[in-house]
Amino acid sequence: MHRKTLAELSAALHKKDISSIELTQYFLARIGRHKALNAFVTLEPEKSLAQAKAADALLAKGQAPALAGVPLAQKDIFCADGWRTTCGSKILSNFVAPYDATVIRKFNDAGMVCLGKTNMDEFAMGSSNETSFYGPVRNPWNTETVPGGSSGGSAAAVAARLAPAATGTDTGGSIRQPAALTNLTGLKPSYGRVSRYGMIAFASSLDQGGPMAQTAEDAALLLNVMAGFDPRDSTSVEAPVPDYTAALKHSIKGVRIGLPKEYFGEGLSPEVAQVIEAAVGEYKKLGAEIVEVSLPNSQLAIPCYYVLAPAEASSNLARFDGARYGYRAPEYSDLIDMYKKTRAQGFGSEVKRRIMIGTYALSAGYYDAYYLKAQKLRRLIAEDFRQAFETCDVILGPTSPTTAFKLGEKSDDPVAMYLSDIYTISVNLAGLPGMSIPAGFDGKGLPVGLQLIGQYFGEERLLNVAHQYQQATDWHKRIPKGFE
Amino acid sequence: MSLDQAQVRRIAHLARLEIGDAEAEHYAKELSRILDLVEQMNAVDTTGVAPMAHPNDAGLRLREDAVTETDQREKFLKIAPAAEAGLYLVPKVIE
Numbered sequence: 001m002h003r004k005t006l007a008e009l010s011a012a013l014h015k016k017d018i019s020s021i022e023l024t025q026y027f028l029a030r031i032g033r034h035k036a037l038n039a040f041v042t043l044e045p046e047k048s049l050a051q052a053k054a055a056d057a058l059l060a061k062g063q064a065p066a067l068a069g070v071p072l073a074q075k076d077i078f079c080a081d082g083w084r085t086t087c088g089s090k091i092l093s094n095f096v097a098p099y100d101a102t103v104i105r106k107f108n109d110a111g112m113v114c115l116g117k118t119n120m121d122e123f124a125m126g127s128s129n130e131t132s133f134y135g136p137v138r139n140p141w142n143t144e145t146v147p148g149g150s151s152g153g154s155a156a157a158v159a160a161r162l163a164p165a166a167t168g169t170d171t172g173g174s175i176r177q178p179a180a181l182t183n184l185t186g187l188k189p190s191y192g193r194v195s196r197y198g199m200i201a202f203a204s205s206l207d208q209g210g211p212m213a214q215t216a217e218d219a220a221l222l223l224n225v226m227a228g229f230d231p232r233d234s235t236s237v238e239a240p241v242p243d244y245t246a247a248l249k250h251s252i253k254g255v256r257i258g259l260p261k262e263y264f265g266e267g268l269s270p271e272v273a274q275v276i277e278a279a280v281g282e283y284k285k286l287g288a289e290i291v292e293v294s295l296p297n298s299q300l301a302i303p304c305y306y307v308l309a310p311a312e313a314s315s316n317l318a319r320f321d322g323a324r325y326g327y328r329a330p331e332y333s334d335l336i337d338m339y340k341k342t343r344a345q346g347f348g349s350e351v352k353r354r355i356m357i358g359t360y361a362l363s364a365g366y367y368d369a370y371y372l373k374a375q376k377l378r379r380l381i382a383e384d385f386r387q388a389f390e391t392c393d394v395i396l397g398p399t400s401p402t403t404a405f406k407l408g409e410k411s412d413d414p415v416a417m418y419l420s421d422i423y424t425i426s427v428n429l430a431g432l433p434g435m436s437i438p439a440g441f442d443g444k445g446l447p448v449g450l451q452l453i454g455q456y457f458g459e460e461r462l463l464n465v466a467h468q469y470q471q472a473t474d475w476h477k478r479i480p481k482g483f484e
Numbered sequence: 485m486s487l488d489q490a491q492v493r494r495i496a497h498l499a500r501l502e503i504g505d506a507e508a509e510h511y512a513k514e515l516s517r518i519l520d521l522v523e524q525m526n527a528v529d530t531t532g533v534a535p536m537a538h539p540n541d542a543g544l545r546l547r548e549d550a551v552t553e554t555d556q557r558e559k560f561l562k563i564a565p566a567a568e569a570g571l572y573l574v575p576k577v578i579e
Contacts, residue, residue, distance in 0.1 A: 373530060
């Protein structure tokens with residue numbers, strides 16, 4: 001049962017081969033058996049089963065939406081009414097959300113079941129899931145290694161098939177990098193495609209929620225539910241939502257795939273490079289036309305991001321002050337002291353680092369040298385993509401420079417950790433859609449992710465190119481030992 | 485670019501984060517390393533480049549000036565660390 005895709009589970013539910021209650025109980029039991037992965041922060045079996053019961057009633061009437069009754073794990077960054085929502089932080093350890101994020105509401109309206117809330121790097125700041133207040137998540141492919149981050153709990157949950165699919169969010173690679181490190185299909189939609197309402201903000205001009213799934217087809221099914229205009233998100237784009245499954249089967253003969261030469265240089269592990277080259281060969285066989293493109297400002301993406309994201313974070317995280325919700329320090333002398341002690345005790349060190357960098361970059365006298373300069377570089381990076389897309393339809397490269405690294409390997413060196421997002425960050429800066437799909441394994445048996453980058457609002461093409469590869473290969477069907 | 489402990493304490497104050505002396509020393513080193521990374525931005529001449537604040541150049545939409553939220557005061561106050569008589573409680577700020 002746990003090896004079935006969303007498409008297969010949906011069919012089984014509609015044919016009444018299985019009920020949503022049975023399915024939900026099955027996955028909850030599986031989650032219980034694999035607690036050592038630490039993939040989940042909060043489980044509420046009664047709530048999950050109540051949703052499953054309601055879904056079964058809908059299915060019995062024969063008018064249920066496509067994914068009704070299918071269980072899904074939710075990254076603990078999405079507020080869900082009545083559910084504890086921690087964002088991986090101590091400061092929200094007692095926060096029971098009083099409302100639903102738009103994404104959660106849409107899944108509820110689609111009749112889907114929330115299996116639980118998944119672990120994540122604190123406030124989505126991290127690339128290894130080690131900054132979580134609730135402890136690191138382990139990668140089911142090798143439990144001594146990290147699952148990537150920040151959506152590491154979602155990644156581990158789906159990779160170990162504790163959930164058939166999950167949600168993630170991606171500010172600099174937080175869907176794609178963990179998907180790559182755990183052999184999943186992850187999609188970061190175009191900025192403005194999926195509502196950010198109720199998704200706890202990290203860097204508002206970069207954050208996007210998206211699906212983490214077993215296949216491109218499942219990602220398309222989930223995006224069908226998640227995408228769409230939301231008046232509650234001022235940056236949501238008012239554009240119709242296509243059926244993302246419609247174009248999956250189209251041939252990719254003649255589709256121009258661009259390889260950015262900057263993504264294959266120094267810093268890329270030779271084993272990862274080899275796997276990506278083999279995938280390029282597969283695309284040639286499928287009839288795609290391979291062209292070389294250039295993204296000359298790629299190396300600036302990390303410095304630019306580590307000004308803009310912390311600057312936005314320092315402002316967004318000002319709301320956690322101990323006054324209205326969440327943790328408050330037990331002892332303090334006055335209001336300022338209450339803020340300072342609450343935040344010092346409630347935030348972990350990576351979050352504090354980023355708040356301080358952002359505060360510094362935005363402080364009087366430094367704004368032009370840091371924030372404004374970074375915004376100008378952001379323009380150059382976005383412009384690189386615009387030019388590259390004049391000669392290609394989709395850009396292809398590695399998702400991450402290495403496969404999964406060991407727990408603790410980079411946790412004492414923030415700068416080394418930041419470099420693991422070198423290929424993903426520029427996509428967020430430009431606001432484009434990006435995917436990671438399974439493409440093979442290294443010598444240690446760890447998965448390698450292939451990144452596909454599309455044009456703005458070009459998710460259909462991206463999913464089509466990913467799906468066609470998955471029709472010709474079976475990397476995405478591989479499951480880690482011990483979880484078959 | 486390197487930050488000293490006094491600068492770190494100043495930033496921490498602006499960010500409303502309490503930090504001890506040992507921490508200030510630690511953060512001074514770490515933040516300086518991150519700023520060194522960020523300094524790579526200066527290698528590029530950006531004269532005449534328009535800053536990009538956002539992927540949507542279209543700008544923000546306007547909506548009708550109408551009340552759309554419902555009154556959920558009780559629900560929101562229920563999750564506050566301290567509340568009384570419909571108000572959030574914090575330490576006294578005016579003598």
